Amino acid sequence: MQESIWKCQFIEDISEVPATAWDACMASTNPFTHHAFLLALELSGSVGGDSGWRPYHLLLYRHQQLVAVMPLYQKSDSWGEYVFDWAWADAYQRYGVAYYPKLVAAIPFTPISGKRLGIHPQAAAYATEIYQQVNHIIAQQLSQFSSWHGLFLAPVFCEQWQGAGGLKLLRREGCQFHWFNRNYNDFSDFLAALTSRKRKNILKERAKVQHLHYHWFDGAAVSAELWQRFYYCYQMTYLKRAGHGGYLSGDFFVKLGRLLAENVRLLLVCRDNEPPEQAVAAALYLTDDRQQVLYGRYWGTLQDVDGLHFEACYYQGIDYAIRHGFSCFNAGAQGEHKLIRGFEPVITLSLHAIADEAFCQAIERFCEQERQHNQQYFSAMQAALPFKQQVAD
Template sequence: MPIQTLSRLAELESARWDTLLGPEPQPFLRHAFLSALEDSGSVGGRSGWRARHALLSDDEGRAIAALPLYRKTHSSGEYVFDWAWADACHRAGIEYYPKLLCAVPFSPVTGGRLLGDREAAGRLIDTLSAGLADQGQSSLHINFTEPDADAVLRGRDGWLERIGCQFHWHNRGYRDFQDFLDGLTSRKRKQLRKEREQVAGQGIDFERREGHQLSEAEWDFVYACYANTYHVRGQAPYLTRSFFSLLAERMPEAIRVVLARQGGRSVAMAFCLVDGRGLYGRYWGSLAEFDRLHFETCFYQGIDYAIAANLSRFDAGAQGEHKLIRGFEPVITRSWHYLLHPGLRAAVAEFLDQERVGVLRYAEAARDALPYRQGDA
């Protein structure tokens, strides 16, 4: 069966792609999300992300398996950091770019990567890895995989496993935020209460909106806040303004936005996506400085919503240790790497063995530092 390569997801009907995602698809994998990235110019063009989605269909045109795939000319926006590998190649005179990446751009969220039939997706992987040299590509990477993909890749010749650590909040059937607080040690419970009181004391209240409930002017505000988090670090934002409008048009039911207001005026926001299982915090921003506002807008409002919506978990993003004392628990993430150059592969394999030990020790130490009372974590 020939592999079809899609340079734009718009070349494929949304139903043919989405049928590979199962009955409760994660929002980041949906045709609506990935095509909005492309149609808004957030990927493609000069972004260094060129879509090369791989699709396998049967003789009757039914989609069997697919990979969300990109040809990369840099390593930005991936959140599995291989800059050191690229730098070592540069110093050794080895071309590291372009490379192939199976991932969701700018989204460090564990989810499906080998879509559809597992065996057929494995054949896709084998075909792509075997063709890297002919395509002038150094490597194939698959980031933030779920156990199904891990089972396909583990033990497959040439593939290297890398682990990382994120922090996610888990809902243990809490009735409300106070019920969650009651499970914390006294000192941490007081700290969280004090942080919430400090925000309220600044006259800030909050409003939650779904995607269809925001006007274009309010989306302008959301984007200004998002972009400001990059501008203050001297960086250009990954996403364009039109991405947010396209997403609100194509999958509004999956969008949750928290607006922080002071005196009736919006001053900060948190942008999240949701499915039937979890809440995913993606972007945050504020146009002014307010004490403790980040923790309330990004974490406590999300926990409140997850409890009210009976969601099992809240993934608030990639960054880390400040979440730990607020009840977010260490979670091991996985990525897989197929490197053509034998010397590079051997060096990276040795590095990953050492890194793995460090990550597991870090996760264990983080779990010991959780703020839950004995037996509640």
């Protein structure tokens, strides 16, 4: 690195960089890359401590000016990443080699694609150099860490990163299911685009929970009592499903509602004549109003009601997206059951740098085989779309 031009800094507390400076480099309306989202994670203790996520954010300067930022973490496990590398860790262990700690450029607990290297718009002319400098920094860090992982990269940034050179980057693919607004006027218009069988299935599912009441709140309107109710639902569902109370603390959601109020939408599900403070289920959404994307993120319920998860996490989100003109609804990482409900397959991308050459070669073969399988899976999912006519790519 040319010391007279470039300088890098690692920080363990995102508050060490002003929010305006971080967000100016990210230059994104994606709420998950905002300083506020990452700050809420740190202030609430959801990352740091014994969470497995130790902040190690990268700041890059050119002539003393901050030109790029990367949300970066030292990881002591692979929880909360959603790009699964447990098999890699097991292989390292079998050969008596340490896989942890590793470096991960990601948004903790958030499988949402976007930027992982934010470059200030005024430094756009130096973008290739910046990627090269970052690759050089990563290569240096691989003397201390087993690997570096850039998770859920938007395709354009993945291409830029790989094209910069200076570091061998292995590419992995995954598949998610997102809903796209094909200029629907309302939910019935969306249903009309589906085959008769799938349309009837959705109507049947929605009928099971039509006796419940659904209340939407913008972030600024969510009181402490409503956050408490949401978190209670969230915790109870995690306890039943995973045996723990969830990765995120109650304080995280309160801080998120305060720091990113304009992006937060809370759905509370109530029985007859009961106030939202006594909701039986809840789902938290975030919005990117400029890019017209709705994100479904967290949910919980106190009662096992057939069809309620699909209603609160999918159908209410679709209906909200149509009513508010969102072009896309990203309901999270899991799976095939979304397909018959009008969600479409989308390829996700990540990049990986492996320090050990022998492991790098083995992992490269694994990634190639995985990509081939993923392409076959993606094609099969496209062929199984529930629309009357094949949708355009």
